[in-house]
Amino acid sequence: MRMRLLAFTSVVGRSPMRTLATCATVAFAIVIGVPASAYSLGSPVCSVNAATMGTTEGNSVLPSPNGWSLALPTTYVPGVPLTVTVQNVGTPAKTYRGILMWVQASDASFQGVWAYPSGFQKPTACTQASITHTSNTLKSQPQTFTFTPPPGETRALTIRAVVTEASGRTSWVFLSETTLPRAATPLNIDGSTVGTAASAATDGMLLMRHLFGLSGASLIDGVVDASATRNATTIAQYLTSNNPAFDVDGDGIVSPTSDGLLVLRYLLGLRGTALTQGAAAGTLPVTEIERRIAALL
Numbered sequence: 001m002r003m004r005l006l007a008f009t010s011v012v013g014r015s016p017m018r019t020l021a022t023c024a025t026v027a028f029a030i031v032i033g034v035p036a037s038a039y040s041l042g043s044p045v046c047s048v049n050a051a052t053m054g055t056t057e058g059n060s061v062l063p064s065p066n067g068w069s070l071a072l073p074t075t076y077v078p079g080v081p082l083t084v085t086v087q088n089v090g091t092p093a094k095t096y097r098g099i100l101m102w103v104q105a106s107d108a109s110f111q112g113v114w115a116y117p118s119g120f121q122k123p124t125a126c127t128q129a130s131i132t133h134t135s136n137t138l139k140s141q142p143q144t145f146t147f148t149p150p151p152g153e154t155r156a157l158t159i160r161a162v163v164t165e166a167s168g169r170t171s172w173v174f175l176s177e178t179t180l181p182r183a184a185t186p187l188n189i190d191g192s193t194v195g196t197a198a199s200a201a202t203d204g205m206l207l208m209r210h211l212f213g214l215s216g217a218s219l220i221d222g223v224v225d226a227s228a229t230r231n232a233t234t235i236a237q238y239l240t241s242n243n244p245a246f247d248v249d250g251d252g253i254v255s256p257t258s259d260g261l262l263v264l265r266y267l268l269g270l271r272g273t274a275l276t277q278g279a280a281a282g283t284l285p286v287t288e289i290e291r292r293i294a295a296l297l
């Protein structure tokens with residue numbers, strides 16, 4: 001019911017539909033009957049569910065998910081892009097015409113940002129948490145997309161998708177939804193298994209040294225926990241692949257004298273102006289910087 005209300009609300013706010021209306025009654029009928037992913041120019045709505053689709057498109061002639069699935073990581077790190085692959089593993093030659101995919105947190109709020117490759121776009125009235133096609137031409141799969149979870153987010157995120165196989169309205173299939181929990185303690189940089197999962201003397205120093213360009217022995221000497229599960233090589237790989245997570249002041253750059261210092265100070269217990277004095281480079285309020293670091297713990 002919540003999903004239906006969301007979809008309906010999204011449709012009501014869509015101005016192009018209003019131009020089709022000749023009177024309030026007709027407008028209401030069109031709003032109720034708006035097709036979703038079968039639209040030749042992409043979905044006008046931000047999300048749908050099976051009930052909405054059945055009502056507006058007619059019941060699908062295909063059983064969901066009809067071989068379609070999403071491939072993606074098992075967890076997410078706040079602020080770090082991840083790859084989502086739409087695929088039909090059992091039938092590599094299978095094509096599709098339309099798609100609507102979106103991401104919501106547990107309170108049904110839309111979260112995160114899709115990148116839009118050629119042929120895909122943001123539904124006009126939606127946030128970048130939704131992605132749809134730009135035309136109903138046949139598309140091959142697997143198709144990869146990039147999604148960036150919000151910095152500072154800690155709730156599990158659920159990715160949902162509906163695909164339209166043929167040009168008719170009743171060939172829609174829902175893919176099994178996938179819920180990604182946040183990765184455990186992304187700031188546990190050395191992967192220690194004993195004691196404090198993230199500490200200034202180890203993880204804070206590792207981040208700082210890495211951002212100053214140190215590697216090998218000079219990266220890890222004296223600053224990895226006895227229970228560390230990563231070595232100099234895998235610590236460097238971890239910090240590189242999760243680099244965007246450490247832009248805690250949100251200026252788009254990960255720097256030792258701002259982000260590295262902020263994380264180190266936070267792990268030492270500093271908060272408020274004592275945290276950010278002379279360190280933050282962006283325009284985020286200190287409360288948001290604290291939230292972004294806390295989301296990595």
Ligand SMILES: [Ca+2]
Pocket residue numbers: 246247248249250251252253254255258259281
């Ligand atoms: Ca930064």
